[in-house]
Amino acid sequence: MSATGDFTVRVRKKEVVRALLPLQEHWLPLSNLDLLLPPVDVSVFFCYSNSDAMSFAAMVAVLKKSLAETIVSYYAFAGELLLNSAGEPELLCNNRGVDFIEAYADVELRNLDLYNPDASIQGKLVPEKKRGVLSVQTTELKCGGVVIGCTFDHRIADAYSTNMFFVSWAEMARSTPMSVIPCFRRSLLNPRHPSHLDPFIDQLFQTISLSKISHQHTENLLSRIYYIKAEHLYNFQSLASSNGIPRSKLESFSAFLWKLMAQFAEQNNKMISKMGIIVDGRTRFSNERNETAKIMASYFGNVLSIPYGEHKVNELVERPLFWVANEVHRFIENALNRDHFLGLIDWVEAHRPQPTVAKIYKEGSNDGPAFVVSSGQRFPVCEIDFGWGRPIFGSYHFPWGGQTGYVMPMPSATINGDWVVYMHLLKEQLEFIENVASHIFRPLTADYLCFN
Structure with missing residues (x-):
C-alpha cells in the first residue's frame, strides 16, 4: 500500500x-x-x-x-x-x-x-x-x-x-x-540596573498590538518532511569552508538553502531574500568560574534570539557557497555572546507590557522570501525510549502561521549522520526545491525508516 x-x-x-x-x-x-x-x-x-x-x-x-x-x-x-x-x-x-x-x-x-x-x-x-x-x-x-x-x-x-x-x-x-x-x-534572566539598550535589538524585534499577531495557517504554506544523506551535509560543509574558515554543518546547510530560496526568488522577479537562524543563549551566560553556565544548562524556559540577514537575490545566487556561509556567520555572531542576551532582556523590560515579536516573523512580503532555520541538532530522538525500544522516527511539527517560512533540521533516528528536515514553506517554494534539489531533499518514506 x-x-x-x-x-x-x-x-x-x-x-x-x-x-x-x-x-x-x-x-x-x-x-x-x-x-x-x-x-x-x-x-x-x-x-x-x-x-x-x-x-x-x-x-x-x-x-x-x-x-x-x-x-x-x-x-x-x-x-x-x-x-x-x-x-x-x-x-x-x-x-x-x-x-x-x-x-x-x-x-x-x-x-x-x-x-x-x-x-x-x-x-x-x-x-x-x-x-x-x-x-x-x-x-x-x-x-x-x-x-x-x-x-x-x-x-x-x-x-x-x-x-x-x-x-x-x-x-x-x-x-x-x-x-x-x-x-x-x-x-x-533579570534585567540590569541600570539597563543598557542596544540599538541592534531594534533591528531584530518590534512591539506589536496583540490584535495584529496572526496565527492563522495560511492556505498556501505547507509542511513537508525530508531526509538528507550525511554525504550531502559533509559536502555542504566542505564547500562552505573552502576559503579556509571552517563552518558548522548548520551554517553550511543554511547557506545552501538560502541560495536555493534566492534562486526561487530570482525566477519570480523578487529582489531581496531574508533568512533568520534561531540561537540558543544558554551557553552565552557564563562568568569567570562558569557557575552560571552550569545552571543555565538545565534552565527551563525560553532563551532564544532570532538574528537574521538580508541580501539581494542576485548576490546570493551568483556568489559561491563559502561567501554565503560567511554572511550567515556574520549575522549570527552578533547574537553569540552574553551581552546580546542581556541587551535583549533589557529591551523587553523597556517595552513591557507591550507584546513583542521577532521582525523576521513578520517579514514575508512582496520583496522576496523570508524564512527561519531552527537548530534541532539536540533533538534527542534516539533517547526517547519508554521501555519498549527507541522510536524509528521523531520530528517537530510547527506550522506557525504567517508568511515567514520555518525550517528545522534534526538528527535522523537511523543514527548514520543523516538529517531529517521539517520544512514549512510556500507551496511554490517546496515545489521549486523538489525540482532543482530532489537528489538532496528526499521525501521521508517508510522505506527509509524501515529498511535503511
Whole structure:
C-alpha cells in the first residue's frame, strides 16, 4: 500500500494526568525572554514500531505513571497560563495537570504519509492543546505500532527545555533517575540596573498590538518532511569552508538553502531574500568560574534570539557557497555572546507590557522570501525510549502561521549522520526545491525508516 493521510482516528479515552506528589500552588512569572514569544503552540511526535513485549494498554499505563512522576519536577507543564493585572501572561503552577488522550488509528505505521504531516499528523496524531500548557496523545496503530504526540505552549518552553522533559520522561518510564533536574530560577534572566539598550535589538524585534499577531495557517504554506544523506551535509560543509574558515554543518546547510530560496526568488522577479537562524543563549551566560553556565544548562524556559540577514537575490545566487556561509556567520555572531542576551532582556523590560515579536516573523512580503532555520541538532530522538525500544522516527511539527517560512533540521533516528528536515514553506517554494534539489531533499518514506 502507498503512504496515505486518509485514515480515521478514534479517541478511546480522555483524562488529566496530575503530578504524583502534591505541589504547592504558586505563580511563576515568565522571563523577559519568554515574553518575546507570541502565543503559538508547538507539536512533536515519536513513532514506535510494533512491540511484542508489551501491550498497548501496558504502554499507556507506563506513560501515565511516569508522566505523573516527571511533572513533579517539570511542574510548569502541569500549570495553566493566565493574564495578570498588566495584561501579561503568567504561569499559575496549580497542578491543573496534562490532558492525556488515548486513541486508535486504522492505519499501519508503514503507510503513514510522514512526508506530508499536514495530512497525516496535524489534527490526527498530535493533539490540539485546548487547556493547560501541555497535551499528550498516545495512538495505537492497526499494525501494533504506536505514535506519541505532544503539543505545548511555546511561551513556556523552547525546544531545548522540551527535549530535557522528553528525556526525563523516558528515564522515569525506565525507572532510571533523571539525568537533569530542571531549573526555574527566573532571576538568572533579570534585567540590569541600570539597563543598557542596544540599538541592534531594534533591528531584530518590534512591539506589536496583540490584535495584529496572526496565527492563522495560511492556505498556501505547507509542511513537508525530508531526509538528507550525511554525504550531502559533509559536502555542504566542505564547500562552505573552502576559503579556509571552517563552518558548522548548520551554517553550511543554511547557506545552501538560502541560495536555493534566492534562486526561487530570482525566477519570480523578487529582489531581496531574508533568512533568520534561531540561537540558543544558554551557553552565552557564563562568568569567570562558569557557575552560571552550569545552571543555565538545565534552565527551563525560553532563551532564544532570532538574528537574521538580508541580501539581494542576485548576490546570493551568483556568489559561491563559502561567501554565503560567511554572511550567515556574520549575522549570527552578533547574537553569540552574553551581552546580546542581556541587551535583549533589557529591551523587553523597556517595552513591557507591550507584546513583542521577532521582525523576521513578520517579514514575508512582496520583496522576496523570508524564512527561519531552527537548530534541532539536540533533538534527542534516539533517547526517547519508554521501555519498549527507541522510536524509528521523531520530528517537530510547527506550522506557525504567517508568511515567514520555518525550517528545522534534526538528527535522523537511523543514527548514520543523516538529517531529517521539517520544512514549512510556500507551496511554490517546496515545489521549486523538489525540482532543482530532489537528489538532496528526499521525501521521508517508510522505506527509509524501515529498511535503511
